[in-house]
Amino acid sequence: MTAPRVLVLDDDPLPRLDRLAGRADVLHSNAKTLASRLPEADVLLVWDFTSDAVRHAWPGPGARPRWVHTASAGVDRLLFPELLASDTVITNARGVFDRPIAEYVAGLVLALAKDFRGTWAAQQEHRWVHRETAKVYGSNAVIVGSGPIGRRIGAMLQSLGVAVELVGRRARERDPAFGRVHSADSLPELLPETDWVVCAAPLTPQTTGMFDAETLALLRPSARLINIGRGAHVVTDDLADALRAGRLGGAALDVLPDEPLPPDSPLWDVPNLLISPHMSGDTFGWRDDLADQFLDNFDRWHADRPLFSVVDKQLGYVPSEDT
Amino acid sequence: MTAPRVLVLDDDPLPRLDRLAGRADVLHSNAKTLASRLPEADVLLVWDFTSDAVRHAWPGPGARPRWVHTASAGVDRLLFPELLASDTVITNARGVFDRPIAEYVAGLVLALAKDFRGTWAAQQEHRWVHRETAKVYGSNAVIVGSGPIGRRIGAMLQSLGVAVELVGRRARERDPAFGRVHSADSLPELLPETDWVVCAAPLTPQTTGMFDAETLALLRPSARLINIGRGAHVVTDDLADALRAGRLGGAALDVLPDEPLPPDSPLWDVPNLLISPHMSGDTFGWRDDLADQFLDNFDRWHADRPLFSVVDKQLGYVPSEDT
Numbered sequence: 164m165t166a167p168r169v170l171v172l173d174d175d176p177l178p179r180l181d182r183l184a185g186r187a188d189v190l191h192s193n194a195k196t197l198a199s200r201l202p203e204a205d206v207l208l209v210w211d212f213t214s215d216a217v218r219h220a221w222p223g224p225g226a227r228p229r230w231v232h233t234a235s236a237g238v239d240r241l242l243f244p245e246l247l248a249s250d251t252v253i254t255n256a257r258g259v260f261d262r263p264i265a266e267y268v269a270g271l272v273l274a275l276a277k278d279f280r281g282t283w284a285a286q287q288e289h290r291w292v293h294r295e296t297a298k299v300y301g302s303n304a305v306i307v308g309s310g311p312i313g314r315r316i317g318a319m320l321q322s323l324g325v326a327v328e329l330v331g332r333r334a335r336e337r338d339p340a341f342g343r344v345h346s347a348d349s350l351p352e353l354l355p356e357t358d359w360v361v362c363a364a365p366l367t368p369q370t371t372g373m374f375d376a377e378t379l380a381l382l383r384p385s386a387r388l389i390n391i392g393r394g395a396h397v398v399t400d401d402l403a404d405a406l407r408a409g410r411l412g413g414a415a416l417d418v419l420p421d422e423p424l425p426p427d428s429p430l431w432d433v434p435n436l437l438i439s440p441h442m443s444g445d446t447f448g449w450r451d452d453l454a455d456q457f458l459d460n461f462d463r464w465h466a467d468r469p470l471f472s473v474v475d476k477q478l479g480y481v482p483s484e485d486t
Numbered sequence: 487m488t489a490p491r492v493l494v495l496d497d498d499p500l501p502r503l504d505r506l507a508g509r510a511d512v513l514h515s516n517a518k519t520l521a522s523r524l525p526e527a528d529v530l531l532v533w534d535f536t537s538d539a540v541r542h543a544w545p546g547p548g549a550r551p552r553w554v555h556t557a558s559a560g561v562d563r564l565l566f567p568e569l570l571a572s573d574t575v576i577t578n579a580r581g582v583f584d585r586p587i588a589e590y591v592a593g594l595v596l597a598l599a600k601d602f603r604g605t606w607a608a609q610q611e612h613r614w615v616h617r618e619t620a621k622v623y624g625s626n627a628v629i630v631g632s633g634p635i636g637r638r639i640g641a642m643l644q645s646l647g648v649a650v651e652l653v654g655r656r657a658r659e660r661d662p663a664f665g666r667v668h669s670a671d672s673l674p675e676l677l678p679e680t681d682w683v684v685c686a687a688p689l690t691p692q693t694t695g696m697f698d699a700e701t702l703a704l705l706r707p708s709a710r711l712i713n714i715g716r717g718a719h720v721v722t723d724d725l726a727d728a729l730r731a732g733r734l735g736g737a738a739l740d741v742l743p744d745e746p747l748p749p750d751s752p753l754w755d756v757p758n759l760l761i762s763p764h765m766s767g768d769t770f771g772w773r774d775d776l777a778d779q780f781l782d783n784f785d786r787w788h789a790d791r792p793l794f795s796v797v798d799k800q801l802g803y804v805p806s807e808d809t
Contacts (some may be wrong), residue, residue: 266622270596277593282762283603289754291746298769299589310705322645323589362770368654423614429614446621459755 165464170204170352172197173353174211174387178234178454182265191192193486194219202226206464208457209233209241211420215434227251230464234453236312236444237393238474246335253280254460256370257472257481258311259452260444264391264438267295267314267443268361269323271415275387289291300324306365307354309344310394310480317341328353354381359389365480366393379411391443394420403433417443417471454470490788493527493551495520497534501777502521503558508695509788517542525549529787531780532556532564533591536764538744541566550574553787557776559583559635559767560716562689570799574599577783580795581634583767587714588638591684592646592737592768596622598710603760623647628676630696631686631715633803639686640664651676654802660783677704682712688803689716699724700735710736714766718742719776726756740766 167185170190171172180189186235192200201207202225204451209217221227222245232254233241241253265385274280276297286389306313308349309331317327318340327341336410347369350479354360364370376387382388388411390397397447399420405411413435422441424430431438460470476483492506493513503512515523517539524530525548528734532540535558544550547569555577556564562630564576588786597603599620608615629636630765632654640650641663650664651678655671668676677683683705685694697711705711711734713720724745736758746763747753756760761776783793 226800252617262623262647267600268594269646270593270600270602273589273593274597274602277590277595279593279602279762280606282765283606284761286754286761289749289751293763293765295770295772296765297707298586300585301682317754319646321643323592324585353494359515423616428612428614431609437606438609440608440616442605442616442619445616447617447618 167205168203169206169208169461170197170200171208172214172216174210175211176450178208178210179451180454180458181276183214183456183461187461188463198223202227203450205230206461207231209235212237212240216239217241217246221245225311225404230254230470231458232457234457237366237396239393239476239480242367242476242479253474253476253479254470254472255474256453259449259456261311261315263446263449264312264363264444267390267417268316268363271389271437272320272323272325274305274358275413276302276438289301296482302326302358303356304359304361305330305350306327306361306363307347307350307370308361308365308481310363310365311393313361313363314340316361320359325359328357347484350378351381354378354386355380356388359387362388362390362392362396364396365478366395367479371395372398373374374398374402374405379405382411384410385412387411387415389415389417391417394418394422399430403430403436405439406433406435413437415439417441431469490528490799492531492784493520493523494531494626495534495537495539497536497725499773501531501533502778503777503781506783506784510530510784521546524551525791527551528553529784532552532558533559533776538563542568552773553577553793555780557780559690561642561665561802562716562718564797565799565802575793576797576799577793577795578804579776579779582772582779584634584638586769586772587635587767588642590740591639591686591712591714592642594712595627595643595646595648595682595710598736598738599625600758625649625681626679627682627684628671628673628680629684629686630673630693631684631688633686633688635714635804636684636686637663637683642685642801643682648682651680673701674704677709678699678706678708681707682710685711685713685715685719687715687719688801689718690802694718695712695720695721697725702728705734707733708735710734710738712740713736714740717741717745722753726753726759729756730754734764736760738762740764742793745774747775 166186169187173191198220209226210413212233230252238255250418276299305328306317307330329341329344331344336346338344415437417439442469473482490510491511498512519756520539521543539697553575561578575794599622621759626649628651629640632652652664652667654667661667738760740762795804
């Protein structure tokens with residue numbers, strides 16, 4: 164029996180895959196060499212999950228790996244027709260980012276409520292500018308995305324005294340943590356009442372561009388939008404217009420349609436817009452956590468046991484009982 | 487029966503005391519006129535709690551109010567010998583600031599862990615600088631101050647997954663929320679192990695200057711100090727030295743020995759030091775909350791019922807079962 168071949172679409176630093184020693188041959192590729200190496204691979208580890216190389220390389224000639232694992236929660240870069248139509252199984256990094264991202268969002272909610280950026284800007288100018296700021300307790304939030312990341316965000320905001328409404332693919336009564344889960348149909352009723360909107364949805368045709376001028380117009384002028392999903396969830400020109408016109412209280416984008424955001428983008432200077440470089444889930448050790456998660460799944464694959472975190476290729480994410 | 491006279495040491499904006507109409511005569515004073523008006527007053531409301539006017543005016547000639555209420559949690563400005571030796575009762579704003587300050591501290595912990603200031607500084611320069619940041623979950627904190635503010639901070643950090651050690655005036659086993667409350671004697675064992683130190687203590691002779699070079703030297707180079715107590719808890723020169731030398735990971739001071747901090751203070755530019763203008767508890771509506779709290783206590787005083795939030799003048803704060 165030949166050892167299975169695990170092809171890694173590399174990124175720096177490389178994953179620690181010592182546990183594969185003697186059990187698999189590890190091959191490496193980059194965006195240029197991926198197409199030529201794909202036919203040799205039994206498994207593809209998309210370590211550089213910011214690359215579109217798989218989408219470009221896959222439709223070419225030759226055999227294809229039966230399993231693709233992406234070291235990311237979002238799988239949108241893999242949802243192209245040839246891979247969707249194939250028998251190849253896709254798995255993702257479900258779980259690794261939940262709590263780090265929830266902490267990041269809770270931190271943004273508190274930082275926005277307390278205007279930390281205004282305080283630190285005044286500090287740079289040696290100015291002591293006392294202001295009153297908002298309570299977070301007693302405010303309310305709409306979280307779009309009822310997967311593990313959205314749920315963890317919701318639980319953390321609840322622990323801060325925020326009333327949370329969760330929006331998922333389909334409405335359900337009697338959710339154990341949130342009482343009720345709404346469908347996107349309810350957004351016209353929910354958004355005008357909320358202080359915080361958090362986007363933690365998978366990027367699918369249904370959610371692409373969902374935060375456009377029409378949706379943003381539903382929000383109060385004091386409301387704030389936080390996006391840790393995918394950049395394409397938000398129509399950034401519409402968001403910038405709303406912020407410049409004072410029709411929205413503020414926003415924080417950890418993800419952008421175009422990453423990294425170019426230095427000459429006007430978004431950097433939009434008032435009341437916080438931009439962070441797609442780092443909400445990336446805590447110290449995250450790469451090792453991602454590698455370990457792949458290796459755990461490899462153990463299952465190698466033993467012919469069912470993989471965990473298998474993406475529903477029609478839905479575009481890993482479904483679960485409560486999403 | 488003459489109406490009681492309530493003297494207000496004013497601050498702008500004035501308290502809303504409509505509820506006193508027909509029940510008390512409201513007199514006003516400022517730092518200059520306080521001494522001459524004190525003998526006329528039955529009750530003194532220290533609305534401008536940042537003023538040392540009471541300390542200066544009180545030792546003069548004439549009668550003195552029997553009750554002094556300060557619209558602040560800290561009563562350190564009232565702990566001078568002549569007031570301590572008198573029969574006058576002191577009450578404070580216990581409770582109003584607990585949750586707002588806890589939110590502020592939780593926000594600082596998250597903002598420091600995720601390096602929001604670094605991200606927003608990069609945003610100003612249009613730079614996309616991805617970094618890994620710390621998890622808050624699984625970290626640990628020492629909170630100095632076991633009154634309602636320290637306890638609320640502790641509960642909120644616990645809800646974020648932080649292991650909290652509470653330090654109070656005296657050690658106790660079997661605290662319902664924190665398992666164990668330590669005395670300051672335990673700081674040499676606690677501080678070398680902690681990620682976060684939060685000062686929420688009352689300012690007393692025992693706590694003044696407690697965060698000096700010697701105490702700061704006990705902390706890990708990665709640890710962070712947050713002070714929302716009183717400026718004089720921290721020896722700021724020692725803190726600045728530790729931060730400049732990289733012996734401490736960071737600090738956030740919402741209170742300073744000298745407020746407002748003068749524009750030429752070198753503290754503004756100390757690396758990894760966040761300065762905010764004594765605003766951690768001051769949420770929208772806080773002044774009305776403070777006025778209402780005084781009025782509730784006035785109702786008791788007027789009905790000859792026991793006041794709440796009575797300061798133990800020997801301890802220097804309002805004692806309670808669990809502090």
